[in-house]
Amino acid sequence: xxxxxxxxxxxxxxxxxxxxxxxxxxxxxxxxxxxxxxxxxxxxxxxxxxxxxxxxxxxxxxxxxxxxxxxxxxxxxxxxxxxxxxxxxxxxxxxxxxxxxxxxxxxxxxxxxxxxxxxxxxxxxxxxxxxxxxxxxxxxxxxxxxxxxxxxxxxxxxxxxxxxxxxxxxxxxxxxxxxxxxxxxxxxxxxxxxx
Amino acid sequence: xxxxxxxxxxxxxxxxxxxxxxxxxxxxxxxxxxxxxxxxxxxxxxxxxxxxxxxxxxxxxxxxxxxxxxxxxxxxxxxxxxxxxxxxxxxxxxxxxxxxxxxxxxxxxxxxxxxxxxxxxxxxxxxxxxxxxxxxxxxxxxxxxxxxxxxxxxxxxxxxxxxxxxxxxxxxxxxxxxxxxxxxxxxxxxxxxxxxxxxxxxxxxxxxxxxxxxxxxxxxxxxxxxxxxxxxxxxxxxxxxxxxxxxxxxxxxxxxx
Amino acid sequence: xxxxxxxxxxxxxxxxxxxxxxxxxxxxxxxxxxxxxxxxxxxxxxxxxxxxxxxxxxxxxxxxxxxxxxxxxxxxxxxxxxxxxxxxxxxxxxxxxxxxxxxxxxxxxxxxxxxx
Numbered sequence: 386x387x388x389x390x391x392x393x394x395x396x397x398x399x400x401x402x403x404x405x406x407x408x409x410x411x412x413x414x415x416x417x418x419x420x421x422x423x424x425x426x427x428x429x430x431x432x433x434x435x436x437x438x439x440x441x442x443x444x445x446x447x448x449x450x451x452x453x454x455x456x457x458x459x460x461x462x463x464x465x466x467x468x469x470x471x472x473x474x475x476x477x478x479x480x481x482x483x484x485x486x487x488x489x490x491x492x493x494x495x496x497x498x499x500x501x502x503x504x505x506x507x508x509x510x511x512x513x514x515x516x517x518x519x520x521x522x523x524x525x526x527x528x529x530x531x532x533x534x535x536x537x538x539x540x541x542x543x544x545x546x547x548x549x550x551x552x553x554x555x556x557x558x559x560x561x562x563x564x565x566x567x568x569x570x571x572x573x574x575x576x577x578x579x580x
Numbered sequence: 581x582x583x584x585x586x587x588x589x590x591x592x593x594x595x596x597x598x599x600x601x602x603x604x605x606x607x608x609x610x611x612x613x614x615x616x617x618x619x620x621x622x623x624x625x626x627x628x629x630x631x632x633x634x635x636x637x638x639x640x641x642x643x644x645x646x647x648x649x650x651x652x653x654x655x656x657x658x659x660x661x662x663x664x665x666x667x668x669x670x671x672x673x674x675x676x677x678x679x680x681x682x683x684x685x686x687x688x689x690x691x692x693x694x695x696x697x698x699x700x701x702x703x704x705x706x707x708x709x710x711x712x713x714x715x716x717x718x719x720x721x722x723x724x725x726x727x728x729x730x731x732x733x734x735x736x737x738x739x740x741x742x743x744x745x746x747x748x749x750x751x752x753x754x755x756x757x758x759x760x761x762x763x764x765x766x767x768x769x770x771x772x773x774x775x776x777x778x779x780x781x782x783x784x785x786x787x788x789x790x791x792x793x794x795x796x797x798x799x800x801x802x803x804x805x806x807x808x809x810x811x812x813x814x815x816x817x818x819x820x821x822x823x824x825x826x827x828x829x830x831x832x833x834x835x836x837x
Numbered sequence: 838x839x840x841x842x843x844x845x846x847x848x849x850x851x852x853x854x855x856x857x858x859x860x861x862x863x864x865x866x867x868x869x870x871x872x873x874x875x876x877x878x879x880x881x882x883x884x885x886x887x888x889x890x891x892x893x894x895x896x897x898x899x900x901x902x903x904x905x906x907x908x909x910x911x912x913x914x915x916x917x918x919x920x921x922x923x924x925x926x927x928x929x930x931x932x933x934x935x936x937x938x939x940x941x942x943x944x945x946x947x948x949x950x951x952x953x
Binding site (some may be wrong): 446536542570579580 | 601609610613614636637638640641642643644645647648649651652653658660663664666667668670671674675676677678693695698699702711713714715716717736747749
């Protein structure tokens with residue numbers, strides 16, 4: 386045992402949790418269990434991101450699933466210059482952007498977004514009102530262009546800095562700012578009734 | 581107010597808003613909002629009714645956005661088991677087993693794929709406290725050409741003892757020479773006890789030190805320098821070989837498509 | 838014993854015997870396909886070769902009465918891989934001795950494709 390001779394660690398803690406970087410190296414060398422651990426670790430955040438971007442939990446699951454499969458295929462070339470989470474965030478975003486682009490254009494009034502999962506526990510009247518506002522927002526978001534929607538969701542819901550959005554989407558920071566502005570402009574208009 | 585001139589939200593085309601919009605007070609709406617976002621103070625905005633109205637509109641939107649976020653399920657509530665299952669079903673049809681390595685004696689026709697052997701070695705190394713295994717590549721140590729061994733089946737490495745190269749992350753409290761020995765020991769033990777693979781050499785590369793304990797650090801770095809020098813020659817040799825293998829691997833992959 | 842059917846029937850028997858071997862978790866069909874393409878076996882011995890889908894392949898050796906048998910297995914953790922491959926080989930040889938009933942020379946190759 387290491388503790389028996391020379392300078393060996395005294396700590397006898399449980400096996401250290403494997404960091405992403407380590408799991409990524411293993412998965413890149415063909416360890417599917419390491420990849421499975423990465424999937425479990427990152428799926429919740431990515432599912433939430435995709436649901437925000439697409440407005441539909443079902444489509445979000447498909448997008449995230451495809452993103453993970455494509456990540457498995459690309460892992461041997463992944464050099465680890467970005468963190469795995471950042472890399473996945475980018476793959477999912479671009480996947481969702483493609484999904485949005487392939488949707489037939491809808492007007493805000495036609496779109497009926499899928500209801501979000503759990504109900505909140507507040508007083509019924511206020512809850513109902515707030516709920517209606519959120520529903521109106523979801524509907525209004527459907528009226529944004531795919532590019533506006535992606536930029537706005539990343540900025541306002543995911544809190545991503547402008548420069549990172551620019552990198553993810555592959556456009557200039559100015560273009561991102563322009564899209565976020567136009568999305569805000571459109572949405573404030575749509576939500577004017579709730580002021 | 582100016583904001584209501586831009587068309588109704590139900591308007592036909594999406595993105596149907598102007599790129600720029602000037603408020604009656606002369607300020608650009610985009611600029612007013614960005615200042616609000618960055619928290620930059622602006623004496624004009626504080627007093628201007630037009631700017632105040634524009635900001636109220638933004639705050640209303642932000643309020644509903646905050647509400648929408650609060651309504652989202654918490655991270656841990658997302659059910660990802662089914663999703664992970666579907667992902668792994670596809671992954672397992674597209675495994676990357678790596679090279680095929682010999683098990684047992686030269687006259688046996690028993691083999692194991694590199695990915696499976698590497699996983700066994702990593703697990704054995706991970707069992708050491710404060711040590712984590714990363715990259716693990718296995719190949720056949722150079723076999724004496726005069727030994728008359730028959731050529732391996734296509735795509736398989738020659739039958740012969742293996743050479744293992746493993747990268748480890750190591751807690752700072754370890755003596756690096758000692759940990760390298762321990763890692764070698766675990767691998768040789770696992771190779772014999774769990775696989776039945778003959779191993780000729782184990783190259784241990786300390787890829788990373790865990791923790792930031794300054795006092796220990798200096799000590800450790802001395803050790804590391806020595807280790808680095810020792811590994812240097814091995815590694816150059818190693819890299820040559822890896823290059824050759826990378827080419828071979830490309831060919832194999834090309835053949836699969 | 839027809840050219841087409843015997844290898845398939847034999848592969849089924851071999852597969853069952855391999856699965857019954859201690860330490861074998863399952864046969865790996867998908868990976869056998871994958872490995873076959875990477876070990877460079879010629880085309881024309883592809884999926885029509887009956888046994889390919891089961892993780893067991895039985896091939897008549899060209900120009901002789903011998904058989905080439907390839908087995909791809911995933912092991913259960915806690916069993917020494919080499920010992921399991923030896924037991925698998927023994928099980929395959931038993932099947933050949935019992936079933937073929939004739940003097941068949943067979944080359945048996947066992948490959949571990951995973952440990953679960």
